[in-house]
Amino acid sequence: MDPSIQSFLAGALPKGPGGTVVAAHNGRLVHCGGFGFADRERKIPARCDTVYDVMSITKQFTAAAIMKLEMAGKLQVTDRLSKFLGPIPADKREITLHHLLTHTAGLDDEEIGGDDYEPVSRDGMLRAALKSKLQSAPGAEFHYSNVGYSVLAAIVEKVSGVGYERYLREHLFAPSGMARTGYVLPRWERDQVAVEYDERGTPQGRPYEHPWAADGPYWYLRGNGGLLSTPRDMFRWHRALEGDRILSGRAKRKMFKPHVLVGVRNGDKFYYGYGWGVVRTGDGRRVLEHDGGNDWSFGEFARFTDHRVMVFWITNHAYRAGKWNLEEQNTELTLGIEKRARD
CATH class of the missing domain: 3.40.710.10 (DD-peptidase/beta-lactamase superfamily)
Structure with a gap:
């Protein structure tokens, strides 16, 4: 020391x-x-x-996973949510991965509700996020959003075909000696x-x-913490x-x-x-x-x-x-x- x-x-x-x-x-x-x-x-x-x-501090690993998938040609940060999640409510159709990464998607954690330890599934978290009322138009304002990073973790799973933690382990942690x-x-x-x-x-x-x-952890915590x-x-x-x-x-x-x-x-x-x-x-x-x-x-x-x-x-x-x-x-x-x- x-x-x-x-x-x-x-x-x-x-x-x-x-x-x-x-x-x-x-x-x-x-x-x-x-x-x-x-x-x-x-x-x-x-x-x-x-x-x-x-x-x-978990958020930087979720962001790194998105960047790793972009390096592999599996996605781009300019992609809209509809590319990964199917039909999107009208007020959220302009949300991109960039907006989620920078907390500018307008998602409101308090509006979505849910405790870190509430037993919500990945799809349950996504449904709650998509039906919630936005605080601001996508890209307009910064609003720190935990659930935005949970949505990114779900996209990591959908694009990679493996669980969020396993993707991080195989592509970030193991190669880094972690x-x-x-x-x-x-x-x-x-x-x-x-x-x-x-x-x-x-x-x-x-x-x-x-x-x-x-x-x-359940999905109000996974990917964001x-x-x-x-x-x-x-x-x-x-x-x-x-x-x-x-x-x-x-x-x-x-x-x-x-x-x-x-x-x-x-x-x-x-x-x-x-x-x-x-x-x-x-x-x-x-x-x-x-x-x-x-x-x-x-x-x-x-x-x-x-x-x-x-x-x-x-x-x-x-x-x-x-x-x-x-x-x-x-x-x-x-x-x-x-x-x-x-x-």
Whole structure:
């Protein structure tokens, strides 16, 4: 573990939450270590290879699957939904894969309804999405939509002819060396998977101990969240994205392009690409990032491409006390880790 990063974390992190921090520079892992416990009751420490729910960071894998299918000539991001889903209601006929990827399709998660753990099938999710009322015309506005990425996961299945997780495993994870990433296909030992804790520190179980189907989460979560991975595997994904073996340069340029201006964060312009946020900093640097959060956990994955630095940190405790809120401290923590990894 890098002593400067370790020292920074010791002063920056509050007592209580558990988690893991990974940092890489120039393709080399410079820090990978845990803090606190992955399982408090059994005193299992958080480690580099602890398995966590990466939550909405899942979206970048769904986007990468779409780009992989485009590379194979199976689809184009300009294709409309009707090409894959048959007859489409009139208000949604102009929706393309690009709109889903950039959260500009107009789909409204609240209008569609449904909890992450509601036992809805793929076709049930699609029916709900297609009959819902749009928030805006396709392409007109940015509205972050989880169900839009579930629709993309369904399209991955329809086009590839295999299940969503299996497609990711065969075409993204295995070629990247990510043997410990997925929904149900990896064979984890139970003690390797982090228990999640709510704000009060009450254990909420492991991610797959919530209502799931036999092959993974139900379809209001599948494709937009819920993938399990390890910090070391996320480093391997970063390494894969630095090369062209998994995704071509053209595919990555599309995926990382700042397609839609979302707003300004911490004084920097924040755009959305395909499954990634794209930040243009005041000093001209580009940062590719996506966070993920639920009522129990929070994580951040950031790639500082100008300096070839990657930071991934995740906690299994929705910690908020006094001045501390790990979600609100995200930028401070991430930039602090990045600076020390680069130095």
